[in-house]
Amino acid sequence: MTQYDSARDQFAQWGVDTDAALAQLAKIAISVHCWQGDDVRGFERRTGSSGGGIQATGDHPGRARTPDELRADLEFAFGQIPGQHRLNLHACYLDTDQTPERDELDLSHFTPWVDWARDQGLGLDFNPTFFAHAKADDNLTLSHPDAGIRDFWVEHGRRCRDIAAGMGAALGSSAANNIWVPDGYKDTPIDRMAARRRLEQSLDRMLADPLDPAHMRDAVESKLFGIGVEACTIGSHEFYMGYAIRKGLMLCLDMGHFHPTESVADKLSAVALSVDELLLHVSRPMRWDSDHVVTLNDDVLAVAQELVSAGLLGRTRIGLDFFDATISRTAAWVIGTRNMQKALLRALLLPMDQLRSAENGLDFTTRLIVTEEFHDLPFGAVWQEFCARHDVPNGQALLGGLDSYQRGVATSRNA
Numbered sequence: 001m002t003q004y005d006s007a008r009d010q011f012a013q014w015g016v017d018t019d020a021a022l023a024q025l026a027k028i029a030i031s032v033h034c035w036q037g038d039d040v041r042g043f044e045r046r047t048g049s050s051g052g053g054i055q056a057t058g059d060h061p062g063r064a065r066t067p068d069e070l071r072a073d074l075e076f077a078f079g080q081i082p083g084q085h086r087l088n089l090h091a092c093y094l095d096t097d098q099t100p101e102r103d104e105l106d107l108s109h110f111t112p113w114v115d116w117a118r119d120q121g122l123g124l125d126f127n128p129t130f131f132a133h134a135k136a137d138d139n140l141t142l143s144h145p146d147a148g149i150r151d152f153w154v155e156h157g158r159r160c161r162d163i164a165a166g167m168g169a170a171l172g173s174s175a176a177n178n179i180w181v182p183d184g185y186k187d188t189p190i191d192r193m194a195a196r197r198r199l200e201q202s203l204d205r206m207l208a209d210p211l212d213p214a215h216m217r218d219a220v221e222s223k224l225f226g227i228g229v230e231a232c233t234i235g236s237h238e239f240y241m242g243y244a245i246r247k248g249l250m251l252c253l254d255m256g257h258f259h260p261t262e263s264v265a266d267k268l269s270a271v272a273l274s275v276d277e278l279l280l281h282v283s284r285p286m287r288w289d290s291d292h293v294v295t296l297n298d299d300v301l302a303v304a305q306e307l308v309s310a311g312l313l314g315r316t317r318i319g320l321d322f323f324d325a326t327i328s329r330t331a332a333w334v335i336g337t338r339n340m341q342k343a344l345l346r347a348l349l350l351p352m353d354q355l356r357s358a359e360n361g362l363d364f365t366t367r368l369i370v371t372e373e374f375h376d377l378p379f380g381a382v383w384q385e386f387c388a389r390h391d392v393p394n395g396q397a398l399l400g401g402l403d404s405y406q407r408g409v410a411t412s413r414n415a
């Protein structure tokens with residue numbers, strides 16, 4: 001009897017079908033963010049640091065410096081992650097010999113990415129880049145008081161929507177086009193309303209053209225605060241929740257964009273009653289939006305459990321958002337993505353019917369006993385079976401492979 005056979009029997013005693021859970025997990029695509037691979041620098045050849053309050057700390061050797069290096073790293077990372085996933089690209093990761101301004105971008109500047117994604121069997125998601133640019137240096141873009149600056153960013157946003165739709169059409173898979181702007185004020189503003197009206201009007205103009213949801217859907221991402229915009233973020237949670245509901249957009253919830261005591265898991269069922277689709281940015285904030293690599297912590301487990309228990313897997317696009325430059329960047333992708341999958345697996349292996357029935361009968365004792373007893377069940381053996389079925393390594397073999405890849409890029413890219 002294998003370890004998996006034994007685990008399957010133990011879960012079956014609670015009425016849980018491990019094979020069904022593994023089949024369901026295999027269908028969940030995670031959108032892996034390109035920006036972990038190069039510390040959110042991108043390939044524009046015109047700007048240096050990220051700006052917009054986004055900061056990757058660390059200088060681990062071996063950072064991808066070109067689109068080809070980034071794709072090589074991604075191919076390696078995807079090879080260590082069970083299942084078929086997606087790549088989330090930012091507009092500043094264009095791959096072209098030209099030097100288009102942000103308001104001149106089109107799909108042709110991303111052709112190598114689309115071709116590569118098709119070869120790899122990956123779907124693509126997209127993001128306009130409203131930071132790391134001279135016209136974003138005031139920490140104001142779509143809500144800037146200067147109409148010319150607003151126009152520039154509206155045009156960037158329009159073009160990015162078309163690019164996302166082109167990617168979705170080319171790959172036969174709807175791309176999420178996620179809109180996050182850094183806009184805000186360091187110190188207390190006198191007229192928040194004017195700034196929010198300007199943001200709303202810019203978004204209205206940017207999103208005016210209806211695009212086929214089979215090719216792309218827009219999401220809007222709020223934030224509590226960022227470095228340099230401590231007093232007021234124009235695109236706050238309330239602003240975007242209202243806007244997404246009124247306009248029929250996806251709402252993006254980033255786990256680092258709320259007060260540390262707020263639970264994104266708790267928000268899922270609440271907002272899902274008012275928006276038809278959600279986008280998640282799974283992250284690990286440490287005291288602030290620090291974007292640490294996702295671990296299998298309580299917050300991530302709670303989010304996964306809510307997605308399963310509230311029946312939201314079918315209308316939630318799961319993306320990642322972290323960037324750590326103090327460790328191997330490829331390992332960071334692999335660790336964070338696998339942890340999201342492990343959290344989903346744990347949720348799929350819970351005896352939901354029994355727990356629901358205990359809760360509905362106000363039997364909170366049984367609910368607590370069952371969830372606590374489940375901590376002792378052999379989730380690890382089920383995860384190992386998942387990795388084996390998808391031909392990806394685990395444990396020592398995973399460590400050895402990540403280590404040798406990292407040594408290779410550290411040597412060749414720092415020579």
Ligand SMILES: C[C@H](O)[C@H](O)[C@@H](O)C(=O)CO
Binds near residue numbers: 221
């Ligand atoms: C690079 C991303 O667009 C960015 O991280 C955004 O999603 C965010 O979370 C900003 O804090």
Ligand SMILES: [Mn+2]
Binds near residue numbers: 321
């Ligand atoms: Mn985010």
